[in-house]
Amino acid sequence: MMPDTLPEIGRMVDRAAILAYAAITEDFNPLHVDEAFAAGTPFGKPIAHGMLSLNLVWQSLRRAFGRAMPIALEVRFVRPVLQDTHVIAGGRRRDDGSYDVWVRDASGQDVIVGTAWPGGAPTTKPEQPA
Amino acid sequence: MITYEDFVPGQVMGSQATLLDAVKLQAWRALFPEDDLNGTMPHGMVAAIAMGAYAELVQPRPPGNVHAVQHFDLFRLPQAGETLTTTITCVAKEIRKERRRVTLQMDCAGPAGPAFRGIMTVLWAA
Numbered sequence: 001m002m003p004d005t006l007p008e009i010g011r012m013v014d015r016a017a018i019l020a021y022a023a024i025t026e027d028f029n030p031l032h033v034d035e036a037f038a039a040g041t042p043f044g045k046p047i048a049h050g051m052l053s054l055n056l057v058w059q060s061l062r063r064a065f066g067r068a069m070p071i072a073l074e075v076r077f078v079r080p081v082l083q084d085t086h087v088i089a090g091g092r093r094r095d096d097g098s099y100d101v102w103v104r105d106a107s108g109q110d111v112i113v114g115t116a117w118p119g120g121a122p123t124t125k126p127e128q129p130a
Numbered sequence: 131m132i133t134y135e136d137f138v139p140g141q142v143m144g145s146q147a148t149l150l151d152a153v154k155l156q157a158w159r160a161l162f163p164e165d166d167l168n169g170t171m172p173h174g175m176v177a178a179i180a181m182g183a184y185a186e187l188v189q190p191r192p193p194g195n196v197h198a199v200q201h202f203d204l205f206r207l208p209q210a211g212e213t214l215t216t217t218i219t220c221v222a223k224e225i226r227k228e229r230r231r232v233t234l235q236m237d238c239a240g241p242a243g244p245a246f247r248g249i250m251t252v253l254w255a256a
Binding site: 017020021023024025026027029030050051054055058059061062067069070071072073074075076077120121 | 154157158160161162164165167170172173174177178181182185186193196197198199200201202203204205206207
């Protein structure tokens with residue numbers, strides 16, 4: 001039975017999480033880790049790696065479907081997640097069996113949007129317009 | 131520095147091998163405690179494997195790149211102790227709305243066969 005919605009999962013994206021993710025992925029882009037540098041950008045503070053927040057979508061999918069393989073996911077990073085932002089991931093089933101997925105910030109704005117295909121994507125799609 | 135002009139669609143940019151060991155899994159679990167699958171790689175770690183290969187193989191990169199789109203096809207979840215080899219290929223590049231778009235494919239496999247494919251589109255800054 002395919003659920004109509006995916007379990008919602010939230011977390012605080014704080015400096016400790018960003019630094020830990022930078023160390024794991026070896027991505028020390030100053031936009032993410034250098035508070036002084038980030039203060040001079042239009043964001044005013046560090047932004048999190050997009051894939052950090054994306055992991056909440058993976059967790060939500062695993063709660064819904066366990067370890068079933070294959071599975072596919074395609075997302076667009078539509079808005080930066082500023083340091084010290086609480087984000088929530090979730091999803092809703094479409095008629096074709098795929099799921100609209102998202103990560104939203106505390107104000108309810110989408111920061112990541114996309115599609116998940118439990119059972120695998122019908123075809124490998126290289127990209128969609130950003 | 132790698133610029134947009136340097137990318138050639140169809141060109142393999144290199145391969146990187148990494149051991150999925152207990153240290154990596156523990157570091158991930160420390161950040162995401164729910165992702166404890168008893169020695170099986172959690173789904174979201176595909177990002178760490180893919181981006182680790184990207185960081186090593188596609189550099190130096192210009193500052194200001196933007197990760198715009200990401201696609202993953204997961205075929206299986208690797209086990210601790212597997213050496214995973216990720217091969218990065220440039221599959222497309224185009225200028226759209228005055229933005230330089232580069233699409234890279236990451237194919238990751240271990241001794242038990244293909245593990246995942248990642249396809250990322252980056253707005254290339256230079």
